[in-house]
Amino acid sequence: MLPGLIWYFVFRYLPMYGIIIAFKNFNFSKGIWGSPWVGTKHFQMLFHNPDFYSIVRNTLLINVYELIFAFPIPILLAIMLNEIRHTLFKRTIQTVVYFPHFLSWVVFGGIIIQLLSPNDGLVNYIRGLFGLKSIYFMSLSGYFRPIVVISSILKEAGWGAIIYLAALSGIDPDQYEAATIDGATRWQKMLYITLPGIRNTIVIMLILKVGYLLDVGFEQIYILYNPSVYDVGDVLSTYIYRIGLQGAQFSVTAAVGLFQSVIGFVLILTTNWLARKFSEVSLW
Incomplete structure (x- = not known):
């Protein structure tokens, strides 16, 4: 555990010293301690800035959409992968869905932008085959948030499924055998054995996810957005x-x-x- 503890101490706890900058008028030449104290001046300025509330709203909405639509996908993917019995096919699918995680957002975002290009993008090409006009997806505010959520699912769903696959491996196979003897269908096995078996993991991951409701990945938004969608795409990290x-x-x-x-x-x-109040699982 020592390397992990050292990493957290150096990169997570020591930087907390810089929190006092929020209560000072920081000046490079004077340093952190030499800069004058201004109390809560910067917080008051933020809370009186109408743009700040718009940015917080954008951040919350994108994260809520991801919580509703993206959070369940790794769970469903893990359950589907767990149901595959052909080993080679299963490993091939796992490799395909894991791979996008290892691409940087610069690369993956570029692929998304290219796919949605109004001139030579695949999506608009398919629309053209049906006689539909091209859509400037990346320049229309109404499409930006769905694009962010869908791109997050495509990139991270496979990687997120790993922890649920690990939880699924801990379920006693005897439960499935007993259910089969009792005449249970696959749907009933999933409903009464699989989901309860990974419930603890789901709750823990949900708690951790909720803690990031005000934190949207900077790289993803920065690569995908542009001035025409600032009204819905500008979030706290880009601000x-x-x-x-x-x-x-x-x-x-x-x-x-x-x-x-x-x-x-x-x-x-x-x-x-x-x-803790409504279930038997919590972080502490």
Whole structure:
């Protein structure tokens, strides 16, 4: 455990020292301690900025959509893979669905953009075969969030299924044999053996996922969005990049990051309390 503990201490706990930047008017020449204290000035500025609420709304909506549509996909995929009996076919499917995870968003996002291109994209080519007009998917606000969710599913569903496959391997095969003797169908086995067998894993993963409701991956959004979809695609991570790195307002971005962390912590506490109250599983 030592390497993992050292990594967390160096990259997760030591940087917490920089949180105080959110309460200072940070200046490079004066350093963190030498910069003047401004209290909650940056937080007040954020909460009085109407654009900030739009960005928070975009972040929440994208994450809620992913929670509703993307979260169940790895579970369903793991169950389907578990039902495949032909070993070679099963391993081939696993390789295919795992592979996108190892591509960077620069590569995978470029593939998505190319597929949706209005001129030579595959999707619009198929539409053209049916006499339909080309759609500028990447420039229309109404399509951006579905594209983000679907691309997340295509890239990460296979990798996310691994943990559920591991949980499925822990189910006693005798339960399936007993169910077969009792005349249970495959659907009944899945409903009364498979799903209850991985319920604990599902609850834990759901709690962790809820904690990230205010955190959307920067690379994915940055690669896919453009100025024409800022109204629905600008999220906290891209806002931090634009204000912090491009605008050099480090104190403001530290305030945004602290806001994200506090809300995420509250969400995890709340979800864990609900899980402990209504089930037998929780993080603690």
